[in-house]
Amino acid sequence: MRKRHVTFDVSELGRIAAEAVGAERCVSVEKCSDGLYNKAMILSMEDGRQVIGKVPNPNAGLAHFTTASEVATMDFVHNILGTPVPKVYAWNSKAESNPVGVEYIIMEKIPGVQLERVWNRPEAGQTLKVIAAIAEYQKAWMSASFTRIGCLYYAEDLDPSTSEPWPAIGREWVDDGRAATNFNRGPWTSALDYREAVGHREVASVHASSQFPKQLAMLCGPGSYVPTAERKLSALEAYFKLLRYVLPTDESLATSHIWHNDLHGENIFVDAEDPTKITGIIDWQAVQAIPLFDNSLLPSFLNYEGPPVEGLERPKMPPDIREMSKEDQTAALKLYEEMSLVVVWRRLIEHMNKRLWRTKQYQFSLAWNLLFVSRRIFTLGEATLLEIAVDLKDVWLDLPGVQANGAPDFPLHFTQEQLDEIKRNSARALNAMENMDIIRNILGDMWSEHFCVRHDRYEEAKRKLRETKRKIFEENELDEATRAEWEKFWPFDD
Incomplete structure (x- = not known):
């Protein structure tokens, strides 16, 4: 605290x-x-x-x-x-x-109320208007680009004599002890320079830390996935060898723009009487001007965490929905609605913002998946990154970046033993994510991205977490030594 x-x-x-x-x-x-x-x-x-x-x-x-x-x-x-x-x-x-x-x-x-308080109430037409309004703001953000990548400051607030006059202060550059770690904080003149700095930041963070931060994407522990410095550094070594080949060759996807990456329902205010009218967007702390492809393009108030949604195709209801229990029907309908809103947003930007749609299409690629995971190696992701790196070999010559650089051979080499270990670790990491999903489902609406719980539900959340941990230990018949190891990775304080 x-x-x-x-x-x-x-x-x-x-x-x-x-x-x-x-x-x-x-x-x-x-x-x-x-x-x-x-x-x-x-x-x-x-x-x-x-x-x-x-x-x-x-x-x-x-x-x-x-x-x-x-x-x-x-x-x-x-x-x-x-x-x-x-x-x-x-x-x-x-x-x-x-x-x-x-x-x-x-x-x-x-003025107004937070969008999350009214998001489930608007009619379909009103929902579309809110999504369209946010899409217009995103289009406006793309109207101004910068020659450098980093953060905005007034000139009078900077000391030009310092070695880092305009430091990046985005969350990934300061969270989990990284504010005190020494690495290049920008500004940068190209997406490649910026992305190399991201990798060096993660390397420096791994070397500077005696213990990795506990995080809420994976429930790690013995028998599941256990992160190590060696695995993280190995993944980052692969990242540096692949980097220039996975970046987009379309320069319009790499232009630098101010972008709000946390458009959830608490940060958007709407008129209480007419929720289609956005009255304000808050929380611009740590917002940066970074390459367009590196931003969260889908507004997070759409709150979609389900299975992949393909392209612009309208989702389909499960064919056996009539045979489902009421509880399963409700869950299926909720998933269908969430998937439908994702498609609505995609169709909207495909119509009104072609460059943003091209950027989103790039984000469907295996190349971008590697870039996405690489930004989080210090906290998680090394197992997934190495599996993506292995899979890239199968599509290597299809990558635009590979063709633009003269179609060189795939730069990574693994023995069969190493390949087997990469697959095992990836499977274990996936299992660790699924274990955290179980906890997320148990907590229901008490779960949030950073696990901030309302004060009136704090004790209830602690009780549920204690029960969940006890259940995990008992069902897996863990001995005292193994329980002690699990305690090291348990991300919730009692």
Whole structure:
């Protein structure tokens, strides 16, 4: 909890907020639910106006740069790209230079309600309008490209004498202890340079860590998959040998754009009376300008985690749905609706944004799968990456990057023993993912991407997790020594 603990002067923050909006005084402060990286408060003025006060936690990223970049990014997407984001009234990114004692941002309180509160209620036509509105914003983000890859800052917030004047502060560059690790933080002039830096970042993180972060994608342990530094570094060695051949040759897919990669239902606000009208998009902290192909193109509020959806074809209901139990029918209908929304979004961008659709098609490829997994080797992914690397040999000469580089031979060589081990490890990693899916299903709506639980359900979530762990141990008849090993990998605190 220390990484989320921050002490500051609330009264002074209220005074600064009142001064920033020209009010006489702040009369009340209402604390919002804690986030992973920030504290947020609703500050009410004597004239009825309300603003948001935001204070970053110690784990939010690089001091000064994280706040400075967030403000510059919000100003840019609002003033240049026309995206409805909170107006910034005041901010300070140097804790030692202000009476509050911490970095802070005073910003507009977006009107309306969070999309997640109304997403299941709109009619089909209204849902389509929301998806279309987000697609329009994505099109606007693509209208401005940058010659470099990295983060936005105002010039006055940078010290040109430093060796890293514009450091990348995206989550992958600072989370899990990487903020204190030494590697190239940019900016970069090409997708290849940027992607080489990604690999070197992961190598440096592996070398700098005595213990890998616990994560929520896989439930690792003895008999399942166990990550090791040797396996991670072996996967990264393969990545470097394959990198230039798996990057897209279509340069329009690699242009650098500001892109919000976390468009879930809590970050999008809509009109309470008309949920088709988007009133604002929040949480621009750690947003970067990176190659288009490296972004999450499908908005996460569509919340699809099911089986692959092929192209633009409309999904089909299970032929035996009438014979299913009511519970299975409900699950099948929910899956069908989620798959249908994915297809709706794809058809929409195929019609209105051809370049984005070409980028999404590239993301269907095995080449992009390797790039996607490679960004997460420090936390997970090495087993999957090596299996993808092996499979790339079968399509090697079909890769545009291979043809563009003179059709060289496949650069990786494995013995049969190594191939067998790669397949075994991949199967074990898949099993570890399936084990975590079991826990996800048990927790139901208490599960979230970062496992933040509402305070009123905290004890219930802890109880369910304790029961789940006990059940896993008992069903697998684990002895004390093996249980102790499993405890090392168990990602949930008791």
